[in-house]
Amino acid sequence: MITPTKGIAPDRCLLAIGAQVLLQLDEPRSVSQTWARLKAWRSETPSAFRSAGLSVEQGS
Template sequence: MIVPTKGIAPQRSLLAVGAQILQTLDRPLTVSQAWSTLRQWRRQHGHNAPVPFWWFVLALDTLYALGVVDLREDTLVARRPDAAAPGRQ
């Protein structure tokens, strides 16, 4: 589920979808904007495996757990690799 398996195509694994989200998150976006941007990106790059909204949310949860995105003032923000997570130790 997080990584590709026999039942999860590489382009649908949570890490792959998370990486795709990060590629499209070049500025703060609402969750709806990020979802729309991801769907457009996947169409443009030939990723035809369906990714429902709940899978997108699981990928966001994975990114948050890894400390690479934050939700600030109702927008998703990609964190810099060198930034310390506020409130996380």
């Protein structure tokens, strides 16, 4: 549960979720504000890139 395994996707393990929360803390925020930002970020970011905290760039 802490790290990804065969049965736990990388974007669902505690280590990745903690990293995702830290990405949202670019300034002091309440728990509610952080959770709202995390939910919005997770809905906008493709799941393959969520666990690494990477974004997809469009190439020309």
